[in-house]
Amino acid sequence: MANELPKKFYALILVILLAANVSVYRAILAPSVLTVTVLEVGKGDAVLVQAPTHKTILIDTGPDASILRALGMTLPVWQREIDTVILTSSAARGAGGLPAAQSRYRISKIIRTGGAAAPYGSSFVFDNFSIEILAPATLQISSGSSVFKVSSSTPAGVYTSYGKTIR
Structure with missing residues (x-):
């Protein structure tokens, strides 16, 4: 019985240290700017x-389950929540x-735009940044693509590129 108390105590200390370690790494690895x-x-x-x-905001989800691979490569392993999904098209x-x-x-x-509920030009304000969905005709990279503008205290921009992280 006397040996069980130290084992439980050490297990509790280990759990507390692991939780603190995860919190510290999360703070260190978190981007300090909008990504x-x-x-x-x-x-x-x-x-x-x-x-x-x-x-975490996801704008469109792609055509199929390949979104899971893309999110898995981008998000931390432990993250299983997306705050908002904005669908710019029902296609x-x-x-x-x-x-x-x-x-x-x-x-x-889930916010659906491009339909009667929220037309293009809709603006969504989050904590310290906003996302504005611009009409596809504003600048078309490919047929049916969406163009959106992200504004925050970091430099704002209109993002249309494929396959890049823009900071």
Whole structure:
């Protein structure tokens, strides 16, 4: 009985140290600026916006389950929540991966634009940044692509590139 108390005590100390370690690494590894990553999802569109406040916004989900591979390569292993998904189109090219994303990640909010509910030109304000969905005709990189503007205290920009992280 006397030996059990030290084992439980050491186990408790180990759990506390591991929790503190994860918290420290999360703070160190978190981006200090707004990060926009254009995800490779085949013949579709998907953009991940990560804020320094740990908000995660996914703009479009690509055509299929390839969104899971792209998110798995971009997000930390332990992250299983996406704060907001913004769908700029109901077409399979931009929204086909939504069921797959919902199967692996807890999505707090889904915003559908491009329809009657929220037309292009909609602006979404988050903690210290905003995202504005611009009309596809503003600047077309490829047929049916979406163009959006992200504004924050860091330099604002209009993001249209594929396969790059833009900081």
